[in-house]
Structures are given as structure tokens and as C-alpha cells.
Amino acid sequence: VTSKVLNAWPEVGLSSVGNPVSRICFESTSIPGGVTIGKPRQTAEGDYEITVVMEKANLVMAPDHILVADGLVRKFEVLQERPNSIHVTITLEHPVVPEKDESPGTPHLTRFVFPREPLRQVFQGRIIGIDPGHGGKDRGVKGPVNLLEKDVSMSIARELQDLLLGCGAVPVMTRTDDATIGHEERLRTLRNRSAELCVQVHVSGHRDPHWQKYRWFAKKGCGQSVSLGMNIGEALLERMGIRIEGPGALPDAIWDSTPFPVAQIEPLCLTHFVDEANFRAPLFRKRIGQAIYNGIHRWILASRRKAS
Numbered sequence: 144v145t146s147k148v149l150n151a152w153p154e155v156g157l158s159s160v161g162n163p164v165s166r167i168c169f170e171s172t173s174i175p176g177g178v179t180i181g182k183p184r185q186t187a188e189g190d191y192e193i194t195v196v197m198e199k200a201n202l203v204m205a206p207d208h209i210l211v212a213d214g215l216v217r218k219f220e221v222l223q224e225r226p227n228s229i230h231v232t233i234t235l236e237h238p239v240v241p242e243k244d245e246s247p248g249t250p251h252l253t254r255f256v257f258p259r260e261p262l263r264q265v266f267q268g269r270i271i272g273i274d275p276g277h278g279g280k281d282r283g284v285k286g287p288v289n290l291l292e293k294d295v296s297m298s299i300a301r302e303l304q305d306l307l308l309g310c311g312a313v314p315v316m317t318r319t320d321d322a323t324i325g326h327e328e329r330l331r332t333l334r335n336r337s338a339e340l341c342v343q344v345h346v347s348g349h350r351d352p353h354w355q356k357y358r359w360f361a362k363k364g365c366g367q368s369v370s371l372g373m374n375i376g377e378a379l380l381e382r383m384g385i386r387i388e389g390p391g392a393l394p395d396a397i398w399d400s401t402p403f404p405v406a407q408i409e410p411l412c413l414t415h416f417v418d419e420a421n422f423r424a425p426l427f428r429k430r431i432g433q434a435i436y437n438g439i440h441r442w443i444l445a446s447r448r449k450a451s
């Protein structure tokens with residue numbers, strides 16, 4: 144009997160012993176025949192690829208490319224290579240080999256489970272500054288309905304903070320509530336806590352309600368800041384399809400004097416009604432946080448490669 148594969152999706156969760164894992168899940172009518180998990184091989188882009196073959200199995204779902212971008216799994220591709228043989232090509236940011244986990248039933252569930260341990264190894268103990276723009280009396284840009292930049296920047300900052308905490312990093316927030324805080328005080332917090340970089344979260348806006356642009360800014364004359372902003376920009380394009388333009392000069396020159404790289408990003412145009420509406424969806428906010436996290440992750444990997 145051949146198994147019919149009905150559906151495939153990615154998820155992030157905890158293993159049975161409570162360790163963070165990424166999973167690629169397949170629903171089928173019965174248990175697939177021989178499943179072979181290949182070894183990771185490095186790609187020209189510096190990623191890793193693994194091929195999983197499922198025999199005695201046919202696709203009912205359409206062949207598909209599925210974007211994941213969860214920091215470990217970048218994407219996967221499901222193809223009917225030939226009759227009774229499905230090939231799944233998985234692109235990873237670290238060379239990890241998944242374990243297979245079967246849950247018999249109707250439908251049958253086959254999951255490939257990737258430990259997210261490599262992310263913990265990258266982030267463990269790293270002190271990452273997050274500067275949610277504006278706050279208190281300083282509301283920043285206002286959306287056409289009622290959203291305020293100070294709340295949007297805080298909400299994105301919190302998504303990022305959660306992801307960083309989840310992999311052992313030490314996020315340092317320059318404000319944690321709706322308070323009016325000046326640039327000097329924000330800088331002092333980051334210096335006192337020995338932040339090694341800072342991501343400033345803002346939104347763009349314009350009087351013209353049809354204007355819709357996204358921008359980023361970097362510390363003057365600082366290559367590290369530029370590469371930080373570029374990595375976040377690439378991750379936003381991959382995850383959200385948002386293209387941020389830059390680098391511009393940081394709007395507040397006091398940030399040019401920091402001893403660490405600084406990038407300011409505007410991943411949302413709050414005065415545009417579509418962007419304001421999108422932002423109300425929790426999944427959209429999570430994705431922006433995930434994209435910024437992915438950019439920081441790739442920046443750390445790139446600076447590590449440079450150093451070695």
C-alpha cells in the first residue's frame with residue numbers, strides 16, 4: 144500500500160524533554176515506506192542542505208516550496224521525484240541532522256525534528272541592546288486610525304526580546320514601559336549593561352497617506368553597523384517581502400558616539416492604512432520580530448567568520 148501525503152508544514156516548539164526544536168511535519172494516509180535522512184552538505188551561499196526521501200509515498204498536495212525562516216530552518220521543498228518516491232530538500236542555517244518522530248493515526252503524522260541547540264550556542268550570554276523608539280509624551284508617528292509609533296516599536300521590541308531570551312541571549316531594553324526617556328539615558332543603560340550592539344526600532348510615516356517606504360539607518364562611518372542593518376534588511380525581505388532602503392545617517396547624532404554598532408530600522412510605514420491594519424495581526428508582529436532576530440543571528444555568524 145502506498146501512503147498519500149496530504150499536507151506539510153513547519154513549526155517551532157519544545158521536544159518531549161523540553162528542548163527547543165524546529166519540526167517539519169507531514170500528514171499522510173498511512174505510514175510512508177522507507178524514510179532516508181541524508182547528511183547536511185554546505186551550499187554555495189553558506190547554508191546547509193539535507194535531503195529526506197520517503198519511499199512508497201505519493202503527493203496528494205501540490206509540490207511546494209515552503210518558506211520557514213525560523214532562524215534554523217530557512218525553507219523546504221517537497222517534490223514527487225518519481226512515482227512512489229518523495230524528495231524533501233531542507234535548507235538549514237546550521238548543519239543539524241533531524242530525528243524522525245511518527246504519530247500513527249488517521250491521518251498519520253511524520254515529523255522531522257531539528258534541535259535548535261546551534262542557535263543557543265550562537266546567542267548564549269550575548270548582550271543585545273534593543274531601543275524601542277519614542278515613549279511617554281513622545282508618541283512618534285500616528286497611524287490613520289489610532290496606532291502610535293511608541294506602542295508599535297515597543298510591541299516589535301518585545302517580540303524580539305522573547306526570541307532572544309528563548310535562546311539564552313541577554314536582551315537589554317532601553318525602556319520597558321510607556322515612559323518618556325531621552326537619548327542620553329538610553330545610551331547610559333546600554334553602556335552600563337555592556338551591550339555589544341543596538342537595534343533601534345522605529346516606523347516610517349508621511350503626510351501623504353499613499354506614501355509607503357521603509358528605511359534603515361546606521362552609525363556614521365561604522366562598517367559593523369552597516370552590515371548589521373543590511374543583514375536585518377535581507378531578513379525582512381526574505382520573511383516579510385519588505386524592502387528597507389538605506390543606509391541613511393542616524394537621525395540623532397548622539398548615537399554616533401556609541402562604542403558598539405547601531406542600526407535603526409523602520410520595517411513598517413504606519414501612516415499607510417494597509418501597514419497599520421497589518422500590524423494589528425499578532426502573526427504579522429511575530430514575523431517582524433523573527434526577521435530582526437534572523438538578521439542579528441546572521442550578522443553574528445558573519446562577524447564570526449570574519450574573525451576566524
Ligand SMILES: [Zn+2]
Pocket residue numbers: 276277283284292345346
Ligand atoms: Zn521614530
